[in-house]
Amino acid sequence: MKLNKVSIGLIAVAALWISSCKPKNAAQAVSGDAAQKVYVAPGQLDEFYSFVSGGFSGQVSVYGIPSGRLLKVLPVFSVDPETGYGFSEESKPMLNTSHGFVPWGDEHHLSFSQTNGDYDGRWLFANENNTPRVARLDLKTFTTKEIIEIPNSAGNHSSPFITDNSEYVIAGTRFSVPFDDENGDIPISSYAEKFSGALSFISINPESGKMAIDFQLKTPPVNYDLSHTGKGPSSGWFFFSCYNTEKAYTLLEVNASQRDKDFILAVNWKKIAEMVKAGKGRKVKTKYAHNVMDENTHTATSTIKDEVLVLDIADLKDVCYYIPCPKSPHGSDVDPSGEYIVGSGKLASLIPVFSFSKMQKAIEEKKFEGDFDGIPVLNYEAVLHGEVKKPGLGPLHTEFDANGNAYTSMFVSSEVVKWNLKTLQVIDRQPTFYSTGHLTVAGGDAKTPYGKYLVAWNKITKDRYLPTGPELTQSAQLFDITGEKMQLLLDFPTIGEPHYALMIDAKKIKDQQARIYDINKNNHPYVAKGEKEAKITREGNKVHINMTLIRSHLTPDNIEGIKVGDEVYFHLTNLEQDWDLPHGFTIKGSQNAEVLVLPGETKTIKWQPKTAGIVPFYCTDFCSALHQEMSGYVRVSPAGSSTPLQYGTGDSAPKAAK
Amino acid sequence: MGNLKNNSLKGITRIFALLGGIGLFIMIIAPIWRIELTAPQYPEGLEMTIYSYKVGGQVQIINGLNHYIGMREIHEDDFIEFKVLPYILGALGLLGVAAAIINKKWFFYTWTVLFLLFGILSMVDFYLWLYDYGHNLDPNAAIQVPGMTYQPPLIGFKQLLNFGAYSIPAIGGWIMIATGVILSGLSIYEFKFNKK
Known part of the structure; x- marks a missing residue:
């Protein structure tokens, strides 16, 4: 009996010891002054606006940071019975497309209008993935002013990223499909031969913000995922991540994950814009809607356009190059200096960082590995600045602070990782709850990031809030990034499913707000x-x-x-x-x-x-x-x-x- | 000679007469009086500004709110004052400039008296309007104000239901007050100097 008691005691101690080995849970990961840092007292205002994509809600939501308070949901691509958007006679034309009235959209990414690579606070652009469209919102009234449909495309995912002086907002197709002027009644298995990708360059009127499709690039059939503008030395270039270079059309999960390296497509858009001005390209018959809300009649009009200018990149010399990038890259992000291009290969075990100056040199010296459908593929080593080794699992998206650091979201290992752009060493990693998709650093895709805060937009929520049945909110997590280590401050719930989001200094937006519409101008x-x-x-x-x-x-x-x-x-x-x-x-x-x-x-x-x-x-x-x-x-x-x-x-x- | 000299003004008086005259010209265009309103639901405040020739500020909004208590709407056209005030101010201004040029005590005294009369009469007129608007409330209005009076203060602060009303001179009003005080002071000074 005595022995038994001893052994029970031993087992208990052992059990205690084993359980103490279990890693700490999230509750313990929050340090003492977090509450103070997110407390915006009643009557006080937040420091940043965060504009957050609404995913399958089709809308855009606006949060105050650091409080994480929801300020407003802006109707963009879905009808909104709360305001009458899509129900009032005036707003119905906003949701018109070449397919007729579409009451819903899938809104993934956002861009602010930029001047010299920094946010100028004038307009917000939003993409629609399903029925390809790009919207422009006015940041004086927080309303959708314009929606343009994208022809020859399907799944407008690599969008609406913007050039550094708002010359163009970009729409890269997720699905390659036959172009609108080609016979689409063909076997799906003819993907490699008959399907094409489309990259659309939508010009923005510098005064009114009005959009018009200036030209489209017809490319080999791949899937375009994300993109970002060059800036500083790389201004004039755009970098598109491509996956499915296997040209798979079924069971993409497996068949589009075969190659070790897919691509980042580097496009010299400035040169192409000059070619377009010089008369290059051909007019392609199509149908797409262009919807504009008039400020003074408060009424939208929808016009169906029937032609678009197309340039085939196989016909263009010295303007498009493929950079090999491991493995099915998602994020394609350019650092504030414009020198580094970070590819986040979602199945890769490392993060490649490419150098723009090395890329220029490699192009000059023709360091090509071969070609992809006639377009030169640059030598990986020749354009590589270096690789971040063992950053985590499932790198998706990278943003930057003003001090030479990069922050990458890891979907699979569920964390955010801070690393240095020069040394490529990991500085810190913090767990996220759970499985971060995009992340946002305040001003993190601009030439002059604000830094200070990072938000992880998580895809899995589970036990983070009081449960609400099988369907849960998507969770966002706010970090303080002013120190060497990132500090978790706050969880907050979101609407729809946020993908990409942006943070802008509140001062840029709040002082220009309209309070009323002048009835004399009605x-x-x-x-x-x-x-x-x-x-x-x-x-x-x-x-x-x-x-x-x-x-x-x-x-x-x-x-x-x-x-x-x-x-x-x-x-x-x-x-x-x-x-x-x-x-x-x-x-x-x-x-x-x-x-x-x-x-x-x-x-x-x-x-x-x-x-x-x-x-x-x-x-x-x-x-x-x-x-x-x-x-x-x-x-x-x-x-x-x-x-x-x-x-x-x-x-x-x-x-x-x- | 001594008599003649006694009849003319001191240098300082002439300077202030000139400045007072110019001040009156400024009063034609500058806001004279301001009524500021705040309420729990108007943290940013509402303002009504009275000029010699118009009512400025958020009169439309104030009229909209006043309809609940049955106060008559404030419209510029209902006030003869806005048509004649600029001329009265212009005339008084010209008299001030003339007083400086003519350099005669009797003229200066006359001008001072006219100005003070104008100041007092305009304040009385202002009060009467406030009284009129504040006491002639529509008995059928949605909200019956206790005692059926809702009169903003002539000067200072007064709580009226959910609104705090704060009535103060604006630039033009301050010019009027300053001119009144200075002219009175100088008149006394000139009068005493004359006696000596």
């Missing part, structure tokens, strides 16, 4: 710039109601003479010229979303009454103390009845005949 065809201009006009079965909204009534708020079968358009003008005073509108039984009308704006919602009766409508945004009173009635009469069209508010409301 040129909407159905605007009512005062209650005296409120009116109803009938054109056959179409009824146009120019209605005004102001605290706390709608004009007109009594409407009679609407008939079953009518198409009723409520053109809603918010007369307020005061900050933060939207009014909303909805009507009972509406098979449409509400609309949120900002001060000085006019928005239209269509309503088709199905049965006769009294139908109330009201303001949906709690605008004032008498918000509940901000309502009205429509009298709907049967089709063909002779109820006269009468309307008014207060004294002018229609009275029953006595």
Whole structure:
């Protein structure tokens, strides 16, 4: 018995010892002053705006950093019943494509407009992966101003990366497909011969920001993943990561992972732009939509374009080169100096760092390993600055601080790794929870990074928050990177699935914010710039109601003479010229979303009454103390009845005949 | 000769008469009075600025808010003052310049008295308007203000329901006050000097 007790004791001690060997968990990884560093006291403002891609939500979200507070979700590629985006008559054309109205998008990456390689705070560009599109958002109003569809493409993934003076925003196709002017009714197995890649260069008007596809490059069939602009000495070049150089078309998981090295495609876009100016390229028949929101009519128009200029890179000499890059690279990132190009091969056990000056030399000395479909492949060793050895597993994406350090996300080993660009030595590694996709350093893709904070955008969440059933939020993790070691500060939940995100100094954005729309500049065809201009006009079965909204009534708020079968358009003008005073509108039984009308704006919602009766409508945004009173009635009469069209508010409301 | 000399102004008085005249010209274009409003939901504040010829600031928003308590909307066209004030100020300014040039005590005294009368009358007029707007509230308004009075202060701070109203002179108002004080002082000084 005694022996037994001893042995039980020994087993217990042994068990304790073994369990103490287990690595520390995340809770212990947070150090004491983390709370202080993320605490933005009530009434205080964050230091950075973070614009975060919304993934399969199709939208863009905006967070304050370091607090991790969600500030707003911006409707871009998906309809938004909260604001009426995609439901109001004015915004429907924004979501038009060559396939017709598309209510949803898959939004992956973002770029800020740049001046001399730094963020200038004017516009934000967002890509749509599924039905290839690029959007431009105005950072004065935080609204989507323009969407352009990308022809000859499928899966606009390597997008919307931007050149260092906002000359072009880029759209590189994820899927290679036959071009729109070629017969697409062909066997899938003819991928290698008949399919092509497309890299689109969308010019940006330096004043208005308006986009236009200047030219497309037709390339051998591969998958384009990510890209980034050159800057400083490499300004004028663009670097695209390519995978599936195996040209697989089935079971890509295996078949596109065979080669030891895929490519980063280096493109001298400045030279190509000159060739285009000189008349090179051919016009290709296609169809794509270009949608523009007019600031003064608050109305979008959609135009279908039918031609695009294409240059085949096999025909271009001395402007495109393949850099071999291990293995199925995701990130293709250029450091702030513009000298180093970092490829993050998601199946590689090292991170290659290429040198732009060595690349120039290799091109000059024609140090080629061979060619890929006629395009020269540079010698790996000749362009290599060096390799980061054993950085972790599954490197995906790299950003930079201002002190010569790089930060790479590791999906497989679930960590962020800090390393030095010159020495290529790993300085620090911190676990992430769990499996980071992209990461963001404040200003991390600009010429002058802010540094200070890093956010890891994680793909797996599991136990990080109170559970919410099988579907969980995607988790983001904020690190302080001011010290030698990275310090985990905060977890915060996100919307959709963030891929790439950006952080910009709040000062660049906050002081230029619009508070209202000037009603005097409102040129909407159905605007009512005062209650005296409120009116109803009938054109056959179409009824146009120019209605005004102001605290706390709608004009007109009594409407009679609407008939079953009518198409009723409520053109809603918010007369307020005061900050933060939207009014909303909805009507009972509406098979449409509400609309949120900002001060000085006019928005239209269509309503088709199905049965006769009294139908109330009201303001949906709690605008004032008498918000509940901000309502009205429509009298709907049967089709063909002779109820006269009468309307008014207060004294002018229609009275029953006595 | 002595009598003649006693009738003319001291150098300093002439300088201030000239400056006062110029100040009155400035008052034509500069804001004269300011009413600042703050409320819990208006941390950034609202402002109404009174000029000799117009009402500036966020009058439209203030009118919108005032409709809840049934206060009449403030419109420039309802005030004859904005049409005549610039001329009165211009005339008083010219008299000031003239006082400096003519260099006669009686003229200076007359101008000072006219100016002080103008100052007092305009403040009385301002108060009467505030009283009028603050006491003639629509009995059918959504919010019945206790006592049916909602009168902003002539000068200083007053809490009116959720709004704190702070009424203070603007540049033009300060010029008016300073000119009034200086002219009075100089008149007394000149008068005493005359006696000697």
